[in-house]
Amino acid sequence: MRISAMIRRVLKEMIRDKRTLALMMIAPLFILTLVYFLFQSNNNQTATLGVRNVDSSLVKAVKNDNLKVRQITSDKSAKSIIRDKDYAGVLTQKDQKLTLTLQNSDQTKSGLLKKSLQQAQVKLKMQAAASGLKAQKEVIAAQAKALKAIQETMGAGAQNSGVKAPASLKAAKASAYSVNTHYLYGSSDSTFFDTILPIMIGFVVFFFVFLISGIALLKERTTGTLNRLLATPIKRGEIIAGYLSGYGIFAFIQTVVIVLYTMYVFKIQILGSVWYVILINILLAFVALALGLLISTFAASEFQMVQFIPIVVIPQIFFSGIVPLDQMASWLRPIAHIMPLYYGAQSMSDVITKGAGFFDIWGDLLVLVGFAALFLILNLLTMRKYRQV
Amino acid sequence: MNTILVKDLQQGYGKTIVLKDINLTVSAGEILALIGPSGSGKTTLVNTIMGMLKPHQGEVTVLNQSMPNRKLLAKIGFMAQTDALYDTLTARENLTFFGQMMGVKRDDLKKQIKYATDIVNLGPHLNKYVGSYSGGMKRRLSLAISLISDPELLILDEPTVGIDPELRQQIWTELHKTAKAGKTILLTTHVMEDAEQADQIMMIRRGEAIAQGTPDSLISEFGVSSVEEAFLKAGRQQDENLSND
Ligand SMILES: Nc1ncnc2c1ncn2[C@@H]1O[C@H](COP(=O)(O)OP(=O)(O)O)[C@@H](O)[C@H]1O
Ligand SMILES: [Mg+2]
Numbered sequence: 001m002r003i004s005a006m007i008r009r010v011l012k013e014m015i016r017d018k019r020t021l022a023l024m025m026i027a028p029l030f031i032l033t034l035v036y037f038l039f040q041s042n043n044n045q046t047a048t049l050g051v052r053n054v055d056s057s058l059v060k061a062v063k064n065d066n067l068k069v070r071q072i073t074s075d076k077s078a079k080s081i082i083r084d085k086d087y088a089g090v091l092t093q094k095d096q097k098l099t100l101t102l103q104n105s106d107q108t109k110s111g112l113l114k115k116s117l118q119q120a121q122v123k124l125k126m127q128a129a130a131s132g133l134k135a136q137k138e139v140i141a142a143q144a145k146a147l148k149a150i151q152e153t154m155g156a157g158a159q160n161s162g163v164k165a166p167a168s169l170k171a172a173k174a175s176a177y178s179v180n181t182h183y184l185y186g187s188s189d190s191t192f193f194d195t196i197l198p199i200m201i202g203f204v205v206f207f208f209v210f211l212i213s214g215i216a217l218l219k220e221r222t223t224g225t226l227n228r229l230l231a232t233p234i235k236r237g238e239i240i241a242g243y244l245s246g247y248g249i250f251a252f253i254q255t256v257v258i259v260l261y262t263m264y265v266f267k268i269q270i271l272g273s274v275w276y277v278i279l280i281n282i283l284l285a286f287v288a289l290a291l292g293l294l295i296s297t298f299a300a301s302e303f304q305m306v307q308f309i310p311i312v313v314i315p316q317i318f319f320s321g322i323v324p325l326d327q328m329a330s331w332l333r334p335i336a337h338i339m340p341l342y343y344g345a346q347s348m349s350d351v352i353t354k355g356a357g358f359f360d361i362w363g364d365l366l367v368l369v370g371f372a373a374l375f376l377i378l379n380l381l382t383m384r385k386y387r388q389v
Numbered sequence: 390m391n392t393i394l395v396k397d398l399q400q401g402y403g404k405t406i407v408l409k410d411i412n413l414t415v416s417a418g419e420i421l422a423l424i425g426p427s428g429s430g431k432t433t434l435v436n437t438i439m440g441m442l443k444p445h446q447g448e449v450t451v452l453n454q455s456m457p458n459r460k461l462l463a464k465i466g467f468m469a470q471t472d473a474l475y476d477t478l479t480a481r482e483n484l485t486f487f488g489q490m491m492g493v494k495r496d497d498l499k500k501q502i503k504y505a506t507d508i509v510n511l512g513p514h515l516n517k518y519v520g521s522y523s524g525g526m527k528r529r530l531s532l533a534i535s536l537i538s539d540p541e542l543l544i545l546d547e548p549t550v551g552i553d554p555e556l557r558q559q560i561w562t563e564l565h566k567t568a569k570a571g572k573t574i575l576l577t578t579h580v581m582e583d584a585e586q587a588d589q590i591m592m593i594r595r596g597e598a599i600a601q602g603t604p605d606s607l608i609s610e611f612g613v614s615s616v617e618e619a620f621l622k623a624g625r626q627q628d629e630n631l632s633n634d
Contacts, residue, residue: 005490
């Protein structure tokens with residue numbers, strides 16, 4: 001009863017504060033868009049993909065404005081075709097087996113090919129959904145699955161690691177592909193935007209939730225309503241829980257808005273489950289929420305709250321993967337492990353670019369839960385300052 | 390039955406001592422006024438009785454239970470010295486919220502809001518945002534909030550500041566009515582007119598209780614003609630005692 005009244009009050013206050021609401025919902029999109037234009041400048045670039053013996057349904061699905069497809073008739077090796085014709089990549093099919101060979105001298109072109117394959121996967125999935133025939137659905141789903149396997153193979157930077165289709169699917173007439181990927185130059189590397197996008201998502205969620213929740217509790221303290229609240233039989237834990245849930249709801253909406261925006265406006269393919277992306281962000285938001293509430297007890301004014309940003313928030317972004325950890329001085333590396341954003345960004349990168357599942361990220365999730373719990377306990381203790389029972 | 394019992398209380402913040410040797414009893418149905426200049430320790434005493442502060446020394450018992458005691462706060466209607474209200478909520482929303490915090494039942498809320506706001510004449514302004522309220526209106530809303538749970542004990546810190554004389558008279562009438570119904574009221578003030586309305590007065594100066602009793606007994610004890618003169622005389626005696634030490 002008390003907690004739900006707290007939550008309703010927090011929601012009401014937030015909804016009436018249009019400015020803060022805009023800051024929480026629109027500012028992150030603005031920042032992400034800015035980052036998008038800064039780091040993703042290959043909008044008009046086109047790449048050419050040579051295909052040999054590839055099923056026409058797949059060829060059709062792969063084609064788009066930025067990707068030209070050329071049929072190859074000669075039986076020279078993929079590598080020499082790429083050298084001769086300057087194709088960005090060659091896709092060949094032998095029975096159920098696909099082989100993608102990337103030139104990879106221009107990583108944005110390689111990225112374009114990968115993206116197109118991702119989109120082909122989605123297209124095939126949608127066709128499967130549209131088709132009423134169950135069998136056909138299964139077959140196309142299998143195609144999509146095989147295509148997903150391509151992504152995973154490339155994402156992991158593996159060379160020649162073919163993914164074999166299950167025997168039962170091979171029996172089906174249409175194609176369940178297995179893929180080999182060869183890189184002519186370097187290894188599979190994504191564009192910088194792909195690298196920093198998960199980090200930026202985590203960062204904007206963390207930053208805005210931290211700031212807004214911190215300032216909200218601070219306001220409650222400076223206007224005396226916190227003291228007034230503590231003159232009622234409410235438990236300290238109920239106050240914290242009310243704040244956590246109330247702002248948690250906004251953090252959830254914010255996360256969904258951001259994730260949808262990146263998916264539909266930037267056309268970013270999330271290889272893993274969208275739900276993991278949302279889950280990670282929610283956990284990150286909870287850590288930020290608890291930390292914001294905690295830090296606000298050490299600030300006497302809004303301005304002092306802002307002064308904590310360079311200390312508490314900014315360093316996190318440097319240790320969250322923008323600078324790869326293994327390129328850091330060895331004494332710096334351990335610092336990353338006390339930064340909540342490091343765990344959030346790391347697991348989010350894994351889900352978005354490598355299709356990681358729960359068993360790949362649960363360790364990171366656990367650390368985030370640990371951070372949130374730690375900050376919550378500290379919150380309960382610092383609130384003793386205002387009422388000793 | 391004693392509603393409030395304070396025994397040999399010494400209180401302060403950190404190492405500074407603000408209150409010394411405070412002894413105080415308030416019986417059920419009684420109105421006690423704490424009167425003293427600002428900085429004398431009234432708010433500190435009130436907050437200690439509320440259990441917001443733990444006594445350094447001595448004991449505080451409210452409704453036969455030792456303070457601090459979180460659950461007991463449901464039985465105490467509190468009005469703080471500074472208006473602590475949510476500006477972005479309407480007066481009704483503020484009342485509802487604090488009512489819920491005090492554990493008022495959903496079915497009773499409407500009735501209680503009407504009762505509390507009628508006392509302070511806020512009825513017509515209930516649906517306005519508190520941010521648009523004047524200082525006096527905020528004070529009245531704070532008072533209404535303290536009444537929302539129909540508490541056994543009312544603790545009011547400077548309830549009459551910023552309230553015009555006409556309304557002040559009306560509020561006093563209601564307070565007397567409430568006390569007659571068996572409720573206990575403790576209030577602080579630095580205005581003599583308020584103190585004269587109370588059943589019992591405790592004068593505080595520099596953290597010490599310098600005089601205690603009914604208004605009439607104080608006037609006769611000090612051989613003066615008003616409570617104000619009694620206070621001034623008690624203050625002079627305190628100064629003499631200090632210089633004698
Ligand atoms: N939170 C606090 N920390 C330290 N000293 C305080 C605090 N609150 C009040 N004081 C000091 O305690 C004394 C009594 O203050 P207070 O109880 O507010 O007096 P009153 O309510 O009678 O005006 C004052 O000297 C004041 O400076
Ligand atoms: Mg005071």
